[in-house]
Amino acid sequence: MSEAAIHLEGLGKKGGGRTRGRVAMMMGLFVAVYAVMGGRIVQLAVQKSEITGSIPRAAQMARPDILDRNGQVLATDIRTASLFAEPHRAGDPDEVVEKLRTVLPDLSYESTRRRLKSSAKYIRLRRDLTPRQQAAIHDLGLAGIKFEPEKKRFYPGGATAAHVLGLTSADGRGIAGFEKWLDGNGLEQLRSAGLAKAESLEPVRTSLDLRVQHVLRDALNHAMERYRCIGAAGVVLDALTGEIVALSSLPDYDLNDPHDQQAPDRLNRMTSGVYEMGSSFKALTLAMALDSGIVHMGSIIDASQKLRVGRHAIGDFHGKYRPLTLPEVFVYSSNIGTAKLADQLGIDHHRGFLKKMGVMDEMELELPEIGKPQYPKDWKRINSLTIAFGHGLSTTPLQTAAAAAALMNGGRLIKPTFRRQSIDEALRDAKQVIKPETSANMRYLFRLNVEKGSGKRAEVPGYHVGGKTGTAEKVVNGRYSKTKRYNDFLAAFPIENPRYIVFVTLDEPKAPPEGGGVTAGSNAAPTVGEIIRRAAPLLGVEPEFGPENEAFLAAD
Incomplete structure (x- = not known):
C-alpha cells in the first residue's frame, strides 16, 4: 500500500524479509483454512435461512471514523434499523x-x-428508523413486521465539510x-478480504481543522x-506542509440528507471547477520574469500605450499610461506591463x-472530483500575452493556491493534501521551482499591494497580510461578458514568513446593498480579511505590531 493509503490496524507494520515471508506463509494457510470454513458457514446459513424464514441480512459495510487534525469526528458509523414485512404472515x-x-x-x-398483498417473501418498508420509531412500531404488536439492524454513515457537521468528505451508498x-x-x-481491499470490521478499523485523521472549516464556510x-x-469557494492551505486546513464550496448540501447533491451548482468549485483566474495570475508572471533575471525590482x-497584436489591443483598467516600475506593474495591476x-x-x-508551477496538469489529491486545466493547444503570441494577466488559461483554484504557496515559502512547490504531514515530510517531495530571492521579492509585492493597492480591504491589523486581487470577465456564449465576473483574492500571512495561504473565489458577485464596487478588491478581499481575522488565532498565529501598527516588509 502506498504512503498515501489509509493506515488501518494490522497494516503497514515493518519487519525483516524472513519475518514477512513466514507471516505471508502463515496468512496463506489461515486464508485457505478459513475460506473453506467460511464457505461452509455461508452454506449452512443459507440452508438455515430457507428453513426458518429469517430476514436476509444485508452486508454490513463498516467504515473507519474520519477525524479532523484535532481528533474531532467528521464521519462515523451509527447503528440504525430497517423495517421489514413478511406479507404472508402479516394481517389485513x-x-x-x-x-x-x-x-x-x-x-x-x-x-x-399493494406490496403487502404481493407474493414477495420479504419487503423493506423503511430504512434508517430512529430508536423512538422502532419502539413505537414494536408496541403496535403487528404480526409479520420485523426489524433488521443496519449501519448508517453519520456526519456530525452536516454540510460543514460536504465537498471534502463526500458520500457513501446505502x-x-x-x-x-x-x-x-x-x-x-x-x-x-480489506472489505474484500473480510477484514473490514468496525473493531479493527483505525480512525483516519485528516489535515482539516473543523474550527477553521466552520470559519471559512x-x-x-x-x-x-x-x-x-x-x-463561492475558499481554501486555507499550509504553505510549508501542503496540508489543506479548510476547504469549502458553496452552494453545498447536508451530508445527512443529500437530496440535492447532484444539482449542477453543487460541484466542488475549488477542485473540480476550472476558471480563468484574472489578475491574481499576474503574480506568476512577475515571479517568472524576476526568476529569469530579465528584470529586477527597480x-x-x-x-504608456496599449499593446497591439493584430486586431487585438491590450489596455489597462484605470491605467496610468506611463512607464511603471515593476512594483507599480503589480500594485496597479497593469495588463500592459x-x-x-x-x-x-x-x-x-x-x-x-x-507547467512547472503545476497549473497546467490535472492535480493529484485525495478526492476523485478533480478538474482538468484548459489552455490553447496552439499557444500563439496573443495567447501568451493574455494568459500573462489571467485570461485564456483555466485551472482549479486549489492549483492556483498551491502555486502561490511556492511563491511565498521560498520557492518550493508542495502538493496539497488532506493527509497530516510534517514540514520535513513535505520537503522530501517538494520541488524547487523559483529562487528563494524571487520568493522574497514576491512577498514584498504581496504586502505592498495590501498596503497601497487593490488589496487594502484584506488588511487585518497585526497579521501582516499580503495578497493579489483577480477580477476576470466570464465567458458567456463565446464572448467575455461586461456584467458577469469571477472575482478572487489570493492572500498569504504573516507575510514576513508566510505559513498560510487563503484563497477565496466569488462567482458573479454584485454590489452590496449600500452600493460600491464589484471588483475583487470590494468583495473577495474583505472576505479573505474576515477569514484571517477569525482563523488566525485558532491557528496559533499571534498578532505583531511595528511602528504605528504598520507591518515590516520582509524582502529587500
Missing part, C-alpha cells in the same frame, strides 16, 4: 398500513398496501469525496448573501514555467 394490509402510518405518517398508503461504499478515496486506498456564506453571488516597464514581461521571455518559456 389495510389495517397494517393504517397502524404503521400512525408512526410513519409519510409512508405511502397505496404503495405499501451499502456503505464510498461514492464521492474523501469517502470514495478511502475505498480505493485500502478499505475496499461561514465567511463564504456571508459573502454569498452580501454580494448575491451564484457561488526595472521600468513602458505601459504584465503582458510585456511574458512577451520578452517568449511562448516556450512562459508555457514551461506555468
Whole structure:
C-alpha cells in the first residue's frame, strides 16, 4: 500500500524479509483454512435461512471514523434499523398500513398496501428508523413486521465539510469525496478480504481543522448573501506542509440528507471547477520574469500605450499610461506591463514555467472530483500575452493556491493534501521551482499591494497580510461578458514568513446593498480579511505590531 493509503490496524507494520515471508506463509494457510470454513458457514446459513424464514441480512459495510487534525469526528458509523414485512404472515394490509402510518405518517398508503398483498417473501418498508420509531412500531404488536439492524454513515457537521468528505451508498461504499478515496486506498481491499470490521478499523485523521472549516464556510456564506453571488469557494492551505486546513464550496448540501447533491451548482468549485483566474495570475508572471533575471525590482516597464497584436489591443483598467516600475506593474495591476514581461521571455518559456508551477496538469489529491486545466493547444503570441494577466488559461483554484504557496515559502512547490504531514515530510517531495530571492521579492509585492493597492480591504491589523486581487470577465456564449465576473483574492500571512495561504473565489458577485464596487478588491478581499481575522488565532498565529501598527516588509 502506498504512503498515501489509509493506515488501518494490522497494516503497514515493518519487519525483516524472513519475518514477512513466514507471516505471508502463515496468512496463506489461515486464508485457505478459513475460506473453506467460511464457505461452509455461508452454506449452512443459507440452508438455515430457507428453513426458518429469517430476514436476509444485508452486508454490513463498516467504515473507519474520519477525524479532523484535532481528533474531532467528521464521519462515523451509527447503528440504525430497517423495517421489514413478511406479507404472508402479516394481517389485513389495510389495517397494517393504517397502524404503521400512525408512526410513519409519510409512508405511502397505496404503495405499501399493494406490496403487502404481493407474493414477495420479504419487503423493506423503511430504512434508517430512529430508536423512538422502532419502539413505537414494536408496541403496535403487528404480526409479520420485523426489524433488521443496519449501519448508517453519520456526519456530525452536516454540510460543514460536504465537498471534502463526500458520500457513501446505502451499502456503505464510498461514492464521492474523501469517502470514495478511502475505498480505493485500502478499505475496499480489506472489505474484500473480510477484514473490514468496525473493531479493527483505525480512525483516519485528516489535515482539516473543523474550527477553521466552520470559519471559512461561514465567511463564504456571508459573502454569498452580501454580494448575491451564484457561488463561492475558499481554501486555507499550509504553505510549508501542503496540508489543506479548510476547504469549502458553496452552494453545498447536508451530508445527512443529500437530496440535492447532484444539482449542477453543487460541484466542488475549488477542485473540480476550472476558471480563468484574472489578475491574481499576474503574480506568476512577475515571479517568472524576476526568476529569469530579465528584470529586477527597480526595472521600468513602458505601459504608456496599449499593446497591439493584430486586431487585438491590450489596455489597462484605470491605467496610468506611463512607464511603471515593476512594483507599480503589480500594485496597479497593469495588463500592459504584465503582458510585456511574458512577451520578452517568449511562448516556450512562459508555457514551461506555468507547467512547472503545476497549473497546467490535472492535480493529484485525495478526492476523485478533480478538474482538468484548459489552455490553447496552439499557444500563439496573443495567447501568451493574455494568459500573462489571467485570461485564456483555466485551472482549479486549489492549483492556483498551491502555486502561490511556492511563491511565498521560498520557492518550493508542495502538493496539497488532506493527509497530516510534517514540514520535513513535505520537503522530501517538494520541488524547487523559483529562487528563494524571487520568493522574497514576491512577498514584498504581496504586502505592498495590501498596503497601497487593490488589496487594502484584506488588511487585518497585526497579521501582516499580503495578497493579489483577480477580477476576470466570464465567458458567456463565446464572448467575455461586461456584467458577469469571477472575482478572487489570493492572500498569504504573516507575510514576513508566510505559513498560510487563503484563497477565496466569488462567482458573479454584485454590489452590496449600500452600493460600491464589484471588483475583487470590494468583495473577495474583505472576505479573505474576515477569514484571517477569525482563523488566525485558532491557528496559533499571534498578532505583531511595528511602528504605528504598520507591518515590516520582509524582502529587500
